[in-house]
Amino acid sequence: KGVEADTTLDEWMKKAKKAKCKAIAKFAANIEDDKQAVKAARQTEYSNALLEGTVNRIKCIKRTMYNRAGIELLRAKVIYGL
Structure with a gap:
């Protein structure tokens, strides 16, 4: 779950930042800026x-x-x- 999911997220962000759609590229850049928080949110069982x-x-x-x-x-x- 951890390493494989991280690799998948990294691959998606690389592709998304090169996307023609500027909204997707910006979304990927924002995720990368806060990458540790995104990874922590994906790995925890808790929800608000x-x-x-x-x-x-x-x-x-x-x-x-x-x-x-x-x-x-x-x-x-x-x-x-x-």
Whole structure:
């Protein structure tokens, strides 16, 4: 998983940086700038998906309630999922 995946990532980045599509080339360059973090994220079993989903849910509730109700109702919607 580790060495083989690293080699595959390195090969992909070389190809992507030479791509005609500038967005892909820039994306590959950005990954290379933070290569250690990308490798660590691929190798760990942990995920922050639950946290991100919760934050997204709260932001959605806030957007729908903007200028419509007070903090008490917002708190109730977030806590009790109304």
